[in-house]
Amino acid sequence: MTLTITGALLAGERVGLRAHNGLIVEIGPGVEPQPGDERVDAAGAILVPPLINGHTHAAMTLFRGYGDDLPLMRWLQEKIWPVERRLELDDVYWGTRLACLEMIRNGTTRFWDMYWHPAAAARAAHDAGLRATVAAPLIDVDGRSEQMREGALRSLDELAGADERVDASLAPHAIYTVSEDSLRWIAEVAGERGLPVQIHLSETEQEVTDCLAAHGERPARYLDRVGLLTPRTVLSHGVWLDDDELELIASRGAVVVTNPVANLKLAVGGVFPYPRARSAGVRVGLGTDGPGSNNSLDLFADMKVLALVQKHAAQDAAAIDALETWDIATGRRAPLLGAASALEVGQPADFLLLRAAASELSFGELPAALVYAASGAVVQTTVVAGRVLMRDGEIEDADEVLARALDRARRLGLSPPLASVRVDELA
Numbered sequence: 001m002t003l004t005i006t007g008a009l010l011a012g013e014r015v016g017l018r019a020h021n022g023l024i025v026e027i028g029p030g031v032e033p034q035p036g037d038e039r040v041d042a043a044g045a046i047l048v049p050p051l052i053n054g055h056t057h058a059a060m061t062l063f064r065g066y067g068d069d070l071p072l073m074r075w076l077q078e079k080i081w082p083v084e085r086r087l088e089l090d091d092v093y094w095g096t097r098l099a100c101l102e103m104i105r106n107g108t109t110r111f112w113d114m115y116w117h118p119a120a121a122a123r124a125a126h127d128a129g130l131r132a133t134v135a136a137p138l139i140d141v142d143g144r145s146e147q148m149r150e151g152a153l154r155s156l157d158e159l160a161g162a163d164e165r166v167d168a169s170l171a172p173h174a175i176y177t178v179s180e181d182s183l184r185w186i187a188e189v190a191g192e193r194g195l196p197v198q199i200h201l202s203e204t205e206q207e208v209t210d211c212l213a214a215h216g217e218r219p220a221r222y223l224d225r226v227g228l229l230t231p232r233t234v235l236s237h238g239v240w241l242d243d244d245e246l247e248l249i250a251s252r253g254a255v256v257v258t259n260p261v262a263n264l265k266l267a268v269g270g271v272f273p274y275p276r277a278r279s280a281g282v283r284v285g286l287g288t289d290g291p292g293s294n295n296s297l298d299l300f301a302d303m304k305v306l307a308l309v310q311k312h313a314a315q316d317a318a319a320i321d322a323l324e325t326w327d328i329a330t331g332r333r334a335p336l337l338g339a340a341s342a343l344e345v346g347q348p349a350d351f352l353l354l355r356a357a358a359s360e361l362s363f364g365e366l367p368a369a370l371v372y373a374a375s376g377a378v379v380q381t382t383v384v385a386g387r388v389l390m391r392d393g394e395i396e397d398a399d400e401v402l403a404r405a406l407d408r409a410r411r412l413g414l415s416p417p418l419a420s421v422r423v424d425e426l427a
């Protein structure tokens, strides 16, 4: 399959792009479609790389608006955990499909997911056409280490070779929900199989205090001692990391994904120390966290909050600039997250076309317009591996995906009050 885009704006120049078998085979002025190519007329559109969501729990779209404004532990104990005990494969599948729909609409083409029934999430990402790294959260504080390990191996088997765009990983939930023995076991399995590891780390000050009390060292030091701080590790949050931990993380080559909106909404009381992380050489990405606790999957919003909160915390408007923020959101500051290195021949044909006529993009420099003025609504067309997932704002199956997700939420007793589309009403 070959796709040809013509007339797009790239760095002020009109260019075309041809994609064949998922890769860019031509890009530049004068690229013309060949007979049989699928064509997109991109006149009046800006060509940019896509966004990467470094941390989410995608299927939690079903829990959006359920238990908002509660403190974290009450939200989990009274709302989320009781419903999650009743989750079925189809809940995760349709919840993830809805998340994918929103990500396609907002220009995100790859996401790192940590949620139950990862094979269903992987199938959803596959069917939606996105790229993803998926994993079940591993928890054994209830002493059920054997079941947890069996479940982890089973889900790796289910995910093996399912899709070239969807990778498996291991996801110990956090250092306070997985035993030291099991963390070492996870490090061993990940090392043997070359798998990435996702973990929540240093999200709250309590986690640091508890880690010091239990292990006599701070969370990143502890994670390193059990063998889990490697170039394949993605640490989510990192709000309370100190300078020693940041240097250690940088020296091990691990990635920190900051989730500023979720941190603010859950009132964790701090901000990821980005300027110090940058000085130490830490690789950094951006995530939304789950749509149950954000509640949006529009990374444009998170990009702006990232820049604002870092400037505010540093009391320095120059603490981070728009281009740097854009680079973080597109995965350029953390290669492990899976971004292509550039829009050039031989690279995956993953890209966005933005509405150049949008007034938010019409003034000033593009990076500042993207980070401070735009929302995901400026995305007009989304392409992954040379396949057009959204064309001029239209996504195939969008009505059905929303209707099915609403149905699953109703089945779980969440009765969305604004539900307007039902599966039985679809034509």
Ligand SMILES: [Zn+2]
Pocket: 055, 056, 057, 200, 236, 289, 290
């Ligand atoms: Zn999370």
